[in-house]
Amino acid sequence: MEQQLPAGRRPRLVSSLGLGQRCCEVTLDQERGLLAWRHPRRGGENYFVPTSEIIAVEETELNKKQRNTGKWQKLAKPHAFTVYYVKKARNHRWWCRDVTFWCGDENLCNQWTQALKELLEMQKCRPKQLLVYINPYGGKRQGKKIYEQKVAPLFSLASISTDVVITEHANHAKDNLFEVNINKYDGVVCVGGDGMFSEVMHGLIGRMQKDSGIDQNNPKAPLVQCNIRIGIIPAGSTDCVCYSTVGISDPVTSALHIIVGDSQPLDVSSVHHNNTFLKYSVSLLGYGFYGDILKDSEKKRWMGPMRYDYSGFKTFLSHHYYEGTISFQPAKHTLGSPRDKDSCRTGCYICKESEQQLAEQQKKCGLKHEGTVSSKAEHVFSYMHRQDTVQTWLATQRSRQTEEDEEEWKVIKGKFLAINAVNMSCACPRSPKGLSPAAHLADGSADLILVRKCSRFDFLRHLVRNTNQDDQFDFSFVDVYRVKSFQFTSKLSEDNGSNVTDIGKKRFGQFCRDHPACCCNIADSTWNCDGETLDSSAIEVRVHCQLMKLFARGIEENCKDEAAYSHSSIEHLL
Ligand SMILES: Nc1ncnc2c1ncn2[C@@H]1O[C@H](COP(=O)(O)OP(=O)(O)OP(=O)(O)O)[C@@H](O)[C@H]1O
Numbered sequence: 003m004e005q006q007l008p009a010g011r012r013p014r015l016v017s018s019l020g021l022g023q024r025c026c027e028v029t030l031d032q033e034r035g036l037l038a039w040r041h042p043r044r045g046g047e048n049y050f051v052p053t054s055e056i057i058a059v060e061e062t063e064l065n066k067k068q069r070n071t072g073k074w075q076k077l078a079k080p081h082a083f084t085v086y087y088v089k090k091a092r093n094h095r096w097w098c099r100d101v102t103f104w105c106g107d108e109n110l111c112n113q114w115t116q117a118l119k120e121l122l123e124m125q126k127c128r129p130k131q132l133l134v135y136i137n138p139y140g141g142k143r144q145g146k147k148i149y150e151q152k153v154a155p156l157f158s159l160a161s162i163s164t165d166v167v168i169t170e171h172a173n174h175a176k177d178n179l180f181e182v183n184i185n186k187y188d189g190v191v192c193v194g195g196d197g198m199f200s201e202v203m204h205g206l207i208g209r210m211q212k213d214s215g216i217d218q219n220n221p222k223a224p225l226v227q228c229n230i231r232i233g234i235i236p237a238g239s240t241d242c243v244c245y246s247t248v249g250i251s252d253p254v255t256s257a258l259h260i261i262v263g264d265s266q267p268l269d270v271s272s273v274h275h276n277n278t279f280l281k282y283s284v285s286l287l288g289y290g291f292y293g294d295i296l297k298d299s300e301k302k303r304w305m306g307p308m309r310y311d312y313s314g315f316k317t318f319l320s321h322h323y324y325e326g327t328i329s330f331q332p333a334k335h336t337l338g339s340p341r342d343k344d345s346c347r348t349g350c351y352i353c354k355e356s357e358q359q360l361a362e363q364q365k366k367c368g369l370k371h372e373g374t375v376s377s378k379a380e381h382v383f384s385y386m387h388r389q390d391t392v393q394t395w396l397a398t399q400r401s402r403q404t405e406e407d408e409e410e411w412k413v414i415k416g417k418f419l420a421i422n423a424v425n426m427s428c429a430c431p432r433s434p435k436g437l438s439p440a441a442h443l444a445d446g447s448a449d450l451i452l453v454r455k456c457s458r459f460d461f462l463r464h465l466v467r468n469t470n471q472d473d474q475f476d477f478s479f480v481d482v483y484r485v486k487s488f489q490f491t492s493k494l495s496e497d498n499g500s501n502v503t504d505i506g507k508k509r510f511g512q513f514c515r516d517h518p519a520c521c522c523n524i525a526d527s528t529w530n531c532d533g534e535t536l537d538s539s540a541i542e543v544r545v546h547c548q549l550m551k552l553f554a555r556g557i558e559e560n561c562k563d564e565a566a567y568s569h570s571s572i573e574h575l576l
């Protein structure tokens with residue numbers, strides 16, 4: 003049955019279709035993009051599937067067994083179609099479910115498949131062509147198997163074409179991204195852990211800057227946004243970026259977020275030393291405790307993900323602390339604070355506000371804001387468009403940067419067990435709410451957590467709180483700041499006359515000279531930059547608001563009303 007509607011509006015389809023061996027009323031509201039049916043069994047449970055969460059629709063051949071049972075026996079030739087859709091389960095896990103409807107009328111069956119396929123065609127943000135990099139050695143070395151068994155079948159169901167590269171060495175993916183015809187793809191997928199994601203991110207951001215003529219070695223250079231989305235299929239040891247942006251490390255859930263074409267902007271920090279670009283970071287930049295864990299764990303890669311627990315315990319026992327100066331610029335543009343009780347969730351208003359500010363800056367110099375995702379054709383267009391206006395953008399940003407540099411710097415010197423700068427919560431299975439639970443994915447700031455020298459017992463209390471619900475900042479020896487840039491110089495590099503541009507050094511010429519018998523560790527620690535070590539301990543860091551995008555939507559609020567939803571009537575909701 004098709005409803006009569008004013009011209010231009012898409013009709014609502016309502017039909018009585020077979021589901022299993024019974025009939026049920028199925029409704030497709032084409033205006034609102036909602037498919038609904040009441041299951042003839044399971045207590046008459048109602049199902050509502052937004053078309054944005056339908057993965058595929060296929061004509062289906064009923065098999066012999068199905069045909070020989072129940073009502074179908076009476077039909078000469080039953081016609082059927084199957085709808086594959088996202089089913090949201092607990093803890094942010096998504097499944098791919100399917101339902102097969104049948105009827106005796108071929109035309110009706112065609113009308114349904116046609117209507118559903120047309121609605122799927124209208125989902126312009128969905129990728130059609132993806133470039134996939136698989137690290138076969140990440141995590142438990144299951145990357146290839148995970149991709150082939152869990153992800154590739156879903157991509158093929160969703161009619162996504164892929165070019166797959168199985169990496170042969172570290173930096174293979176990164177180097178390859180500088181050579182490929184990137185405009186051919188709607189996105190890049192990495193199968194692996196945080197290190198693999200970092201490689202792909204470096205490849206894409208680096209490529210974008212190279213193509214736009216931007217010198218990455220200049221720490222003050224305004225960077226050009228990278229609009230090709232990255233999808234992460236978790237197959238690593240920590241999978242922090244995936245967990246913090248999706249809410250779970252699960253390859254099927256991530257594959258489904260890619261298929262439905264989600265988009266989540268992400269802040270990226272650039273890290274420099276002496277006007278030399280070192281790395282970008284999206285999750286943790288950690289000196290002291292997390293740097294030492296990483297350094298020790300790299301020698302034990304053969305242990306797989308367990309290496310972090312082993313090295314974590316060892317590092318904890320060593321209880322090393324490091325002396326240095328940290329200078330930072332507080333992030334005044336953002337509405338939140340690291341002590342907020344609310345976390346960043348899908349559609350976060352704090353990240354939206356930052357996006358608005360960014361859009362206004364871009365609009366002023368004629369750049370099209372890339373907050374929403376577009377089809378590949380538009381993507382290529384906007385890239386060329388950017389080439390035309392990129393010089394204006396750079397000039398405006400440069401003068402903004404100079405103004406910002408003049409803004410307030412705070413300087414703290416001391417002895418630290420850990421210095422952690424996080425661009426996102428850094429939630430992962432080991433730390434489910436993260437190192438900074440209220441950090442935002444896309445607000446243009448990082449949370450700087452300073453853990454000063456304290457007893458082993460106190461440090462353990464702080465560490466334990468990173469893994470439970472208690473407040474890890476509620477200690478006299480822990481300080482947390484929301485910042486847009488910072489610099490760090492260790493006492494050792496200061497004494498050795500490192501010439502890193504150091505605000506702290508300029509303004510506070512001497513530090514810790516009053517503690518000659520200082521018992522700090524005589525060696526420097528290492529920076530852990532998203533799971534990779536940095537070569538220098540003296541660094542300059544700047545947060546770039548929403549520099550890149552992921553196939554994700556942030557962590558969704560738990561859908562408490564799901565049960566109520568399924569028991570309300572279809573008519574009430576449509
Ligand atoms: N074929 C390869 N051989 C050796 N190293 C590789 C290869 N492909 C990628 N790599 C490197 O392996 C490093 C670690 O990989 P990955 O992040 O996937 O796993 P992980 O370290 O176990 O997990 P996590 O980063 O989540 O802790 C990456 O930095 C990447 O550069």
Ligand SMILES: CCCCCCCCCCCCC/C=C/[C@@H](O)[C@H](CO)NC(C)=O
Pocket residue numbers: 195196197239240241242285286292296310311314315318428430432433437465530531532533534
């Ligand atoms: C007393 C024992 C303490 C053990 C601590 C174990 C490690 C906890 C892991 C929390 C880290 C969250 C931050 C994520 C960082 C990632 O970027 C990085 C690369 O995957 N992972 C690590 C462990 O550095």
Ligand SMILES: [Ca+2]
Pocket residue numbers: 269424425426441442443444445446447448
């Ligand atoms: Ca942030």
